[in-house]
Amino acid sequence: MLSRGSREHGDLVRFRLGHRKFVLFAGPEAHDCYFRAPEDQLNAKAVYQFTVPIFGRGVAYDVPPELMAEQLGFLFPALREAAMQRFARIMFQETKQFADGLGEEGEIDLPHAMNELTVKIASHCLLGQEVRDQVDSGFAEAYHELQNGINTLGFFLPRLPTPAHRRRDRARRRVAELFRLIMTGRRDSGARPDDFMQMLMDARYKDGRALGDDEITGILLTVLFAGQHTSAVLSTWTGLELVRARAYLERAREEVRGIYGEAGTMSFASLKRQLTLEHAVRECERLHPPLILLIRKVLRPVRYSGHVVPAGTLAVVSPAVSHRLPSVFADPDRFAPDRFAPPASEDKQHHYALIGFGGGKHRCMGKSFAYQQLKAIWTVLLDRFDWRLDTAFPEPNYGSWVTGPKLPCRLHYRRRSDACVR
Ligand code: HEM
Known part of the structure; x- marks a missing residue:
C-alpha cells in the first residue's frame, strides 16, 4: 500500500x-x-514507549532525548577501531564453532540458526564473556521471553497485564539479576574486562554521577535489542540472496580465496578488503531492510x-x-x-x-559492527560449505516488527574440503 x-x-x-x-x-x-527535524518537532520517544517495559525505567525512550543521547554516547568508544579488531576474532570464533557443529551435510532453519549465532556474537562482543558463558544456561531463554514481549498489543498498551507481558516482566527481572551479579562480581574481584558493561560501570554523567546498575542493565538491553535481531534477519536475507545469485556467490568466494589464500587469518583488515561481499550485504540492506x-x-x-x-x-x-x-x-x-x-x-x-540504518540524531550506532559481523558470518559459511535452497524464495513476513522471511526457510548445506579461513 x-x-x-x-x-x-x-x-x-x-x-x-x-x-x-x-x-x-x-x-x-x-x-x-x-x-x-529537531526532537521537539518529530519525536521518537512518544512512539517507542512500548520499549520501556523491556529496556526499563530511567533509560532510552523513558528519559528526555538529551539524556538518552548521553547514555548511548558512553558506548561509542567501545565501537572504535581497536574494539572492532577484537570483535573480528570473536565473530570468527563464534561462527567457526557454529560451523564445526554442523557436521558434513544437512539442513538448517536459517532464521533460527542466525538468531542463535547472533545472540552469541552480540552477548560475547557487547555484554562480555560472563554473559556469553551463560547464553545456554538461562540468558538466551530469558532474552527470547523479552523478545516475545514485543507484539502488536504491546505497541498500543505496553503495560496491559497479559500472560505474554507477565512473562516479559519476569524475564526482565531475571536478566537484571544476572547482570547485577556479574557487576558485583567484577567490583569484588577488581576485574575490568574491555566491554560495554565495563564502559558503563566506569562512565560518569556530565554532572559527575555514576550510573546505577539498573541504568546499566537498561542501556545494555537497549543495545542488544537494537542490534541482535536486526542482524540475524539481515544475515538471513544475505544468505538467501547469495544462494539464489550463484554467479555472484562464486565471485564472493573467489574474493575469500584471494584474500585468505591457503590459510589466512580473519581480521578487521581482511574483512575490510572484502568489497564483493560488502556490496552483497548492502544490496540486502536495500532490498530487505529489517526495519521497514x-x-x-x-x-x-x-x-x-x-x-x-x-x-x-x-x-x-x-x-x-x-x-x-x-x-x-x-x-x-x-x-x-x-x-x-x-x-x-x-x-x-x-x-x-x-x-536501512536510519539517519539523523537516531541513526544506528552499530552499523559498522553489523556489517563486520555479517561479513564474518558469510565468509566462514561460504568458505566451509556449499549451500542450496530447495524451496521457492521466501516472501517477507510483514507481521513481525523486524521483517524477516516467512517460514519455513531452510537451506541445505554440504561441507567443502578446501576451507582456507582461519
Ligand atoms: C543489521 C543490523 C541493524 C540494522 C538494520 C539497524 C537499523 C537501525 C535503524 C533503522 C535505526 C534507527 C531507528 C529510528 O530512527 O527509529 C537504528 C538505531 C539504533 N541502532 Fe541499529 N541496526 C542494526 C544493528 C545495530 C547494532 C549491531 C547495534 C549496536 C551495536 C545497534 C544499535 C542501535 C541503537 C542503540 C539505535 C538507537 C539510536 C538512537 O535512537 O539514538 N544497531 N538501527
Whole structure:
C-alpha cells in the first residue's frame, strides 16, 4: 500500500489506519527533511514507549532525548577501531564453532540458526564473556521471553497485564539479576574486562554521577535489542540472496580465496578488503531492510515541499519503500550488488538514498559492527560449505516488527574440503 502510495503521490503520502493519521516521507529529499527535524518537532520517544517495559525505567525512550543521547554516547568508544579488531576474532570464533557443529551435510532453519549465532556474537562482543558463558544456561531463554514481549498489543498498551507481558516482566527481572551479579562480581574481584558493561560501570554523567546498575542493565538491553535481531534477519536475507545469485556467490568466494589464500587469518583488515561481499550485504540492506518503518510523532507542524504536516500526525519513513524507488536505484527490484561499486555508486548520489540504518540524531550506532559481523558470518559459511535452497524464495513476513522471511526457510548445506579461513 505504501509503495503504491509513493508511486502515485510522490514524496508525501497521507493515509489513515483506524483513527490514526499518518504521513509517509519517501525519497532522499523527504528523508532529509525528516531526519533533520529537531526532537521537539518529530519525536521518537512518544512512539517507542512500548520499549520501556523491556529496556526499563530511567533509560532510552523513558528519559528526555538529551539524556538518552548521553547514555548511548558512553558506548561509542567501545565501537572504535581497536574494539572492532577484537570483535573480528570473536565473530570468527563464534561462527567457526557454529560451523564445526554442523557436521558434513544437512539442513538448517536459517532464521533460527542466525538468531542463535547472533545472540552469541552480540552477548560475547557487547555484554562480555560472563554473559556469553551463560547464553545456554538461562540468558538466551530469558532474552527470547523479552523478545516475545514485543507484539502488536504491546505497541498500543505496553503495560496491559497479559500472560505474554507477565512473562516479559519476569524475564526482565531475571536478566537484571544476572547482570547485577556479574557487576558485583567484577567490583569484588577488581576485574575490568574491555566491554560495554565495563564502559558503563566506569562512565560518569556530565554532572559527575555514576550510573546505577539498573541504568546499566537498561542501556545494555537497549543495545542488544537494537542490534541482535536486526542482524540475524539481515544475515538471513544475505544468505538467501547469495544462494539464489550463484554467479555472484562464486565471485564472493573467489574474493575469500584471494584474500585468505591457503590459510589466512580473519581480521578487521581482511574483512575490510572484502568489497564483493560488502556490496552483497548492502544490496540486502536495500532490498530487505529489517526495519521497514521508522516512526515519529509530529509535535509541531512540519513544512515540506509546499505542504504542512500537522501536529498529532505519525510521520513515517519506510526504507523498504524508498529503497525501491526507480528514480534512485536503477531496476530496483533486481539483486545487483555492483550498483554500489564505481562507476555507478548509486548509494552515493544522496546521503539519504540508502537508509536501512536510519539517519539523523537516531541513526544506528552499530552499523559498522553489523556489517563486520555479517561479513564474518558469510565468509566462514561460504568458505566451509556449499549451500542450496530447495524451496521457492521466501516472501517477507510483514507481521513481525523486524521483517524477516516467512517460514519455513531452510537451506541445505554440504561441507567443502578446501576451507582456507582461519
Ligand atoms: C543489521 C543490523 C541493524 C540494522 C538494520 C539497524 C537499523 C537501525 C535503524 C533503522 C535505526 C534507527 C531507528 C529510528 O530512527 O527509529 C537504528 C538505531 C539504533 N541502532 Fe541499529 N541496526 C542494526 C544493528 C545495530 C547494532 C549491531 C547495534 C549496536 C551495536 C545497534 C544499535 C542501535 C541503537 C542503540 C539505535 C538507537 C539510536 C538512537 O535512537 O539514538 N544497531 N538501527
